[in-house]
Amino acid sequence: MALIVQKYGGTSVGSPERIEAVAARVKRWHEQGHDLVVVVSAMSGETNRLIGLAKAINPDPDPRELDVMVSTGEQVTIALLAMALLKIGIGARSYTGHQVTIRTDSAHTKARIESIDDAKMRADLAQRKVVIVAGFQGADAEGNITTLGRGGSDTTGVALAAALKADECQIYTDVDGVYTTDPRVVPQARRLDRITFEEMLEMASLGSKVLQIRSVEFAGKYNVPLRVLSSFGEGEGTLITVDTEDTMEQPVISGIAFTRDEAKITVRGVPDIPGIAYRILGPVGDANIEVDMIVQNVGADKMTDFTFTVARGDLKKALSVLEAVARDIGAREVTGDDKIAKVSLVGVGMRSHAGVASRMFGALAKDNINIQMISTSEIKISVVVEEKYLELAVRTLHTSFGLDQPAA
Amino acid sequence: MALIVQKYGGTSVGSPERIEAVAARVKRWHEQGHDLVVVVSAMSGETNRLIGLAKAINPDPDPRELDVMVSTGEQVTIALLAMALLKIGIGARSYTGHQVTIRTDSAHTKARIESIDDAKMRADLAQRKVVIVAGFQGADAEGNITTLGRGGSDTTGVALAAALKADECQIYTDVDGVYTTDPRVVPQARRLDRITFEEMLEMASLGSKVLQIRSVEFAGKYNVPLRVLSSFGEGEGTLITVDTEDTMEQPVISGIAFTRDEAKITVRGVPDIPGIAYRILGPVGDANIEVDMIVQNVGADKMTDFTFTVARGDLKKALSVLEAVARDIGAREVTGDDKIAKVSLVGVGMRSHAGVASRMFGALAKDNINIQMISTSEIKISVVVEEKYLELAVRTLHTSFGLDQPAA
Numbered sequence: 001m002a003l004i005v006q007k008y009g010g011t012s013v014g015s016p017e018r019i020e021a022v023a024a025r026v027k028r029w030h031e032q033g034h035d036l037v038v039v040v041s042a043m044s045g046e047t048n049r050l051i052g053l054a055k056a057i058n059p060d061p062d063p064r065e066l067d068v069m070v071s072t073g074e075q076v077t078i079a080l081l082a083m084a085l086l087k088i089g090i091g092a093r094s095y096t097g098h099q100v101t102i103r104t105d106s107a108h109t110k111a112r113i114e115s116i117d118d119a120k121m122r123a124d125l126a127q128r129k130v131v132i133v134a135g136f137q138g139a140d141a142e143g144n145i146t147t148l149g150r151g152g153s154d155t156t157g158v159a160l161a162a163a164l165k166a167d168e169c170q171i172y173t174d175v176d177g178v179y180t181t182d183p184r185v186v187p188q189a190r191r192l193d194r195i196t197f198e199e200m201l202e203m204a205s206l207g208s209k210v211l212q213i214r215s216v217e218f219a220g221k222y223n224v225p226l227r228v229l230s231s232f233g234e235g236e237g238t239l240i241t242v243d244t245e246d247t248m249e250q251p252v253i254s255g256i257a258f259t260r261d262e263a264k265i266t267v268r269g270v271p272d273i274p275g276i277a278y279r280i281l282g283p284v285g286d287a288n289i290e291v292d293m294i295v296q297n298v299g300a301d302k303m304t305d306f307t308f309t310v311a312r313g314d315l316k317k318a319l320s321v322l323e324a325v326a327r328d329i330g331a332r333e334v335t336g337d338d339k340i341a342k343v344s345l346v347g348v349g350m351r352s353h354a355g356v357a358s359r360m361f362g363a364l365a366k367d368n369i370n371i372q373m374i375s376t377s378e379i380k381i382s383v384v385v386e387e388k389y390l391e392l393a394v395r396t397l398h399t400s401f402g403l404d405q406p407a408a
Numbered sequence: 409m410a411l412i413v414q415k416y417g418g419t420s421v422g423s424p425e426r427i428e429a430v431a432a433r434v435k436r437w438h439e440q441g442h443d444l445v446v447v448v449s450a451m452s453g454e455t456n457r458l459i460g461l462a463k464a465i466n467p468d469p470d471p472r473e474l475d476v477m478v479s480t481g482e483q484v485t486i487a488l489l490a491m492a493l494l495k496i497g498i499g500a501r502s503y504t505g506h507q508v509t510i511r512t513d514s515a516h517t518k519a520r521i522e523s524i525d526d527a528k529m530r531a532d533l534a535q536r537k538v539v540i541v542a543g544f545q546g547a548d549a550e551g552n553i554t555t556l557g558r559g560g561s562d563t564t565g566v567a568l569a570a571a572l573k574a575d576e577c578q579i580y581t582d583v584d585g586v587y588t589t590d591p592r593v594v595p596q597a598r599r600l601d602r603i604t605f606e607e608m609l610e611m612a613s614l615g616s617k618v619l620q621i622r623s624v625e626f627a628g629k630y631n632v633p634l635r636v637l638s639s640f641g642e643g644e645g646t647l648i649t650v651d652t653e654d655t656m657e658q659p660v661i662s663g664i665a666f667t668r669d670e671a672k673i674t675v676r677g678v679p680d681i682p683g684i685a686y687r688i689l690g691p692v693g694d695a696n697i698e699v700d701m702i703v704q705n706v707g708a709d710k711m712t713d714f715t716f717t718v719a720r721g722d723l724k725k726a727l728s729v730l731e732a733v734a735r736d737i738g739a740r741e742v743t744g745d746d747k748i749a750k751v752s753l754v755g756v757g758m759r760s761h762a763g764v765a766s767r768m769f770g771a772l773a774k775d776n777i778n779i780q781m782i783s784t785s786e787i788k789i790s791v792v793v794e795e796k797y798l799e800l801a802v803r804t805l806h807t808s809f810g811l812d813q814p815a816a
Contacts, residue, residue, distance in 0.1 A: 058494075083469045099552075
């Protein structure tokens with residue numbers, strides 16, 4: 001019998017009927033003998049309704065008061081779920097973050113958890129009660145209500161699992177797990193049974209929006225096994241854990257992530273001298289523009305080309321910043337291209353397998369897909385291609401790396 | 409400069425615009441140099457919306473969880489009012505009942521306040537901040553959220569005023585004070601500048617629904633001057649205080665209350681023996697039916713008639729209870745009449761003035777209004793008349809007792 005923390009998002013608790021469905025699911029786990037702590041978000045739409053009320057008063061509302069207000073969304077859900085469980089004969093008790101207490105710092109609207117008092121939860125679990133905790137919120141040392149910012153309910157789930165040394169933290173969402181790639185692009189995409197924290201971080205940051213990055217980092221840090229599964233269907237979902245000894249049996253590649261959200265900027269004819277990268281990217285960073293991939297080719301004739309990617313929405317701003325920079329450093333020209341896409345192979349298996357890159361490039365070449373940029377890390381290879389080739393590239397790679405078939 | 413507690417009800421804070429109007433009013437008081445603690449209710453409609461959600465899960469929801477949920481209504485309002493004050497440059501801080509702390513017993517949905525910690529409020533007031541407190545709620549010794557039941561926000565206001573020894577507790581409503589009688593019945597009805605707690609209790613319990621009885625009792629007990637005034641207009645409202653030395657100058661009658669909510673039951677031909685009242689009213693009380701006026705005439709031939717009033721909605725139930733009783737005690741007949749109304753003169757002045765009753769009966773007789781029942785107390789005389797004479801009776805009495813003209 002295990003201690004399990006379950007987290008249900010806003011869509012899963014979006015109406016009284018759905019809350020009753022969650023209660024029925026919790027009951028099944030409880031009847032199998034497990035101890036359960038359930039974290040819930042606000043009913044879908046509720047947080048936006050509350051923020052709308054606040055903005056009607058002030059478009060830039062006071063952060064402390066915004067937290068007092070927005071935290072009511074989860075408070076309503078915990079009470080409703082407790083009522084639903086009590087109705088079907090399961091002992092249950094709800095707690096706000098303040099009541100638990102989930103102690104945070106005082107950074108309103110983006111607070112960080114500092115400690116969790118597990119006394120009340122332990123006492124309830126000892127009586128076989130289901131503990132229901134409001135996600136996304138806590139209280140600082142002075143008792144002020146705080147919220148954890150976007151994705152905060154996942155973080156609450158992981159933090160509670162870590163504090164209680166739970167056997168598993170289950171994140172219920174509207175997808176039934178993590179896939180080898182987006183099934184809308186590759187119909188043969190398969191649900192992964194397992195994936196490592198590292199891989200999940202690469203998949204998430206590259207555009208698979210199943211889990212909030214922060215909660216995956218948090219789970220990895222405290223080694224909390226994290227499972228993503230559907231709150232509407234059945235099934236085992238995907239378990240996210242540390243890299244275990246059976247790595248050798250893992251496939252080379254776990255999944256393929258991609259994004260169309262980037263644009264490419266090339267600064268041509270740059271003097272090939274020390275400090276030039278800083279002189280180009282310094283002003284870009286100062287303008288609060290995040291840079292993702294960066295490539296600098298080996299130069300010729302003491303000149304070089306410098307290419308990097310930014311979020312597509314930042315392209316115009318970045319180009320105008322670089323106009324002045326180009327004049328300063330005597331660059332020949334600056335060009336921008338937002339018709340690009342990034343495709344990434346992710347897998348801890350590539351650490352111990354040579355030739356992943358060449359196999360990737362070979363597969364793309366066979367389909368006449370030109371590679372514009374390349375960047376690699378320990379468990380990831382990313383390429384930038386022309387946007388119109390994105391779907392073809394992902395499908396080709398999915399097949400080439402054997403992801404169409406279940407892992408052996 | 410005074411310490412003033414203000415309480416605004418649900419209609420006064422029913423929209424962001426109205427909350428901003430409340431903030432503007434609070435600002436005016438604050439700029440006059442007063443220290444302010446403001447208690448607010450949930451936005452109108454919000455509490456019913458929340459209860460509706462709960463009932464969708466369970467028509468009889470768990471009381472602890474209902475309190476967790478319903479208390480969010482006021483929590484939203486305190487944050488919005490704090491935002492509105494901050495926007496117009498007034499320092500303000502919101503507190504839930506739990507945060508203050510307003511300590512209550514554990515009787516969920518109808519908790520009673522046990523103590524109030526004034527430390528945080530005092531610290532804020534010392535910095536000239538406006539303190540905003542959620543009405544209707546508190547927390548028990550274990551930190552469980554509780555609510556005070558109907559009219560609870562008024563009670564919160566009075567309790568805070570008592571704990572802080574405030575100079576005045578102002579209850580803002582949608583009427584501009586307490587009137588000599590209902591202006592819809594008597595157009596000449598006047599707003600009273602002052603009234604005593606005792607009078608207010610008689611007026612309230614007799615149907616003037618300006619203030620919750622419980623908060624008036626509470627204010628009287630702790631001698632908190634209570635002022636009822638309009639949150640939409642200006643004006644002094646009505647001040648409710650203890651009976652002061654200038655009683656002698658007060659009018660004999662302060663106001664006329666009335667109600668159509670009662671029905672009359674007569675048990676005829678009852679043996680005139682000890683214990684007969686108990687044998688009749690015992691079963692009625694056992695059926696959870698409240699009895700208001702009771703009249704027993706002196707009997708003749710060892711028989712008597714017994715008459716009392718109940719809430720009109722309870723008439724049928726009371727009659728069916730009494731059928732069996734009548735058989736048991738050998739009463740001749742039981743009759744019910746729901747075409748009645750009760751009219752009451754209220755005034756501390758009648759203590760020191762003889763002849764109020766005879767003047768009342770004389771005025772009614774002159775208009776041919778028959779009196780069916782009479783009941784008196786220290787500061788009140790009530791009569792039951794046929795319902796169709798209600799308006800005429802109230803108008804006649806309003807004129808007879810000089811209420812049409814401003815007090816000298």
